[in-house]
Amino acid sequence: MTTSYENWSKEELIARLNLLESQNRARSPNNPPSSKPPKRTYSPLRNPPKREFHFGSYARRKIALKFCYSGWEYNGLAFQSAPTPLPTVESVLFDALVKARLIDPAAGPEGCDWEKCGRTDRGVSAAGQVISLWVRSAKEDRISGLEEDRKTGTDPGSEGLKQVSLSEEEDSSVVEPLDDGFGSLDIDDSEDNLVPRPPSPKGPRPELDYVSILNRILPETIRVLAWSPVAPTFSARFACKYRHYKYFFSSDHLDLTKMQDAASRLLGEHDFRNLCKLDPGKQITIFTRKVLHAEIVPVEDSPGTHVLNLIGTAFLYHQVRHIMAILFLVGRGHEQPAVVNSLLNVSEGLEQPREGEAIEVVSSKPEYQMADALPLMLWDCGYSEQDVHWLTDGYEPLDGKPAKPIEDGRGIYHLLYSIHARSQVFSALNLHFLKAAAAYFPAPWATTSDGTLGVRVGGGVTAEVPLGGGTSRKLSQYVPVLQRKRLDPVELANERWRNGKGFRREQRKAAAGVGYEEDDGGDE
Incomplete structure (x- = not known):
């Protein structure tokens, strides 16, 4: 097909000549064609400029949020x-x-x-941990002043809150949530894919799918299970x-049976200072806690x-x-169930012994x-x-219409x-390793001189204290808990810390202009 150049402008003709010359050079033997694709020219539609994400626009x-995690990780x-x-x-x-x-990293x-419901230590897992926090929402109205909302207890999504309209200029710079249900989530950590989205003609969008959004990013060892709308004054902890x-x-x-007997003595309100870790740095003075339920039961299918x-x-x-x-210790026979009553009896008459038993003041x-920690x-x-x-994803439309199906x-x-x-496969493999070893090595369990179960060590039998998770401690001689060395009373330990390490820490805080934060010790 012959191209007619009669109606072309001067600039178009020059561009055409330049194109033909570049093609001829590419065909030249001295310039073999490159295997790389030609470099794409910049297009404002195909390559929108990166824009800063303004949390105040949402x-x-x-x-x-309710989530689970593997503590050993x-x-x-x-x-x-x-x-x-x-x-x-x-x-x-x-x-x-x-x-x-969903949140502003700068803040x-x-x-x-x-806020978290309760702390867990290293190695401890959770199937129902909860945090509460303010997050970005799919609501179409913009709000101002999160700090003001927190002070006044106003729900940023509630009716009556002052709405701030967007000007056309602001509208063009705001990145709206994408229609795929994942908000402005950008898995490759680039802003190139964040493009303006016009308002939906179908009316208000359902809320963001918080569960799916987060689980696409989080490692498999942390899974968000559900979310709930809560009041502005809600505290996951309190x-x-x-x-x-x-x-x-x-x-x-x-x-x-003895373990259950001992566990049942925990029910009710007691002083648990002898059944927790004492940390003077936390300056705890009240150790009374209420146990609602304590029961030992078999694990189904295990x-x-x-x-x-x-509980x-x-x-x-x-x-x-x-x-x-x-x-x-009670289950192995080293202690009797009444030891629990003694450990809870921190002052005379605080705990009452059961019939036929005697308890001490500890x-x-x-x-x-x-x-x-593992179990x-x-x-x-x-x-x-x-x-x-x-709720799980998509359960709460913002316009009051029925929720979409599960x-x-x-x-x-x-x-x-x-x-x-x-994990069941690993359990089966480990069991067969044990069976293989049993063909060459006898089980080490034996009865100690005091009639409790111990393990053979060398030519004798030593006491063993189980610690859970397959761990234990071997003792040449078992000493009853109530006969062991006692730690300093809580009041003395707290005072020593305040006058020593605590005093020096407060001096450093005062010099740095940092206020003191009270800590009640939290949970396990």
């Missing part, structure tokens, strides 16, 4: 100011929220009113009615495994692991090792139905099922 709301739940050998759960979750642009956790912990253990060589279900309104630092350590904690799980955090109703869970169940199935 509505926000306060929500609660992390250095505990809580943020840490100093470097840690493993990441903390909160830091990983915070980074995911930032990447999804930090304090800027979104971040609104919690109860915490339910589970401690899993092998029932081999343990008297479960022969030989039992679990302590412990209370709140817990002290390492309280569950200390309780479990004493229950192991005003300061005896030395003993707490149980291992401990925060199973659930309980809230009033008026405060929290858990979806497939975004693969959460299947993922956790696969992880569980794989």
Whole structure:
């Protein structure tokens, strides 16, 4: 086909000549064609300029998030100011929220009113941990002043809040949430894909799919299970009615009846200073906590495994692991169930002995090792139905229309099922390793001189104290808990810390202009 140039302008003809010359050069033997594709020219439509994300251009709301995590993968739940050998759960979750642009990284956790229900230590897992915070919302009205909302207790999404309209100029610079249900989530961490989106002709959008958004970013060891809209004044910590912990253990060589007897003595309100870790740096003076339920039951579909279900309104630092350590001593026969009453009897007459039993006054904690962290799980955090109703993706349209049907869970169940199935394979393999060893090595269990179960070491039998998670401590001679060395009374330890390390820390804070933050010790 012949091209006619009669009506071409001068500029068009020059551009055409330049194109033909470049093609001739490319065909020349001295210039073999390149295997690389030609470089794309810049197009403002194809390559929009990167724009700063303005959180102030979006509505926000306060929500609660329920999530689970594998504790052995992390250095505990809580943020840490100093470097840690493993990441903390909160830091990983915070980074995911930032990447999804649900919270402003510049404001930090304090800027979104971040609160957790209860701390868990390194190695401790959770199936129902809860945090509350302010996040970006899909609501179409813009709001101003999160700090003002927090001070006045106004819900940024509630009616009556002053709305700020967008000018045409502002509209053109605002990146709206994408229509794929994942807001402005950008998995490749680039802003090139964030393009303006015109208002939906179908009316208000459903709320952001917080569960799916976060689970696409988070590692498999942390899964968001549900979210709930909450009031602006809601606190994940102080609104919690109860915490339910589970401690899993092998029932081999343990008297479960005696362990249950000992556990039942925890019910009610008691002073647990002898059944927790004492940290003078926290300056705790009140150790009274209320246990609502304490029961040992077999674990379904796991022969030989039992679990302590412990439910209370709140817990002290390492309280569950200390309780479990004493229950192991009772189950092995080293202690009688009444030892629990003595440890709770921190002053004369505080606890009443059962018929036929005698208890002691134990005003300061005896030395003993707490149980291992691996088998401990925060199973659930309980809230009033008026405060929290858990939702999954797409359940709460903002225009009051019926919620869309339940979806497939975004693969959460299947993922956790696969992880569980794989762990069963590892369990079977480890069991067969044990059976292979049994052909050459006899079981080490034997009875000690005092009639309790111990293990053979060398030519004799030594006492063994189980600590959970397959760990134990071997002792040449077992010393009853109530006969062991006692730690300093709480009052003395607190005073010594205030006059020493605490005084120096307060001086450093005063010099730096940092205020003192009270810490009640939190949960396990």
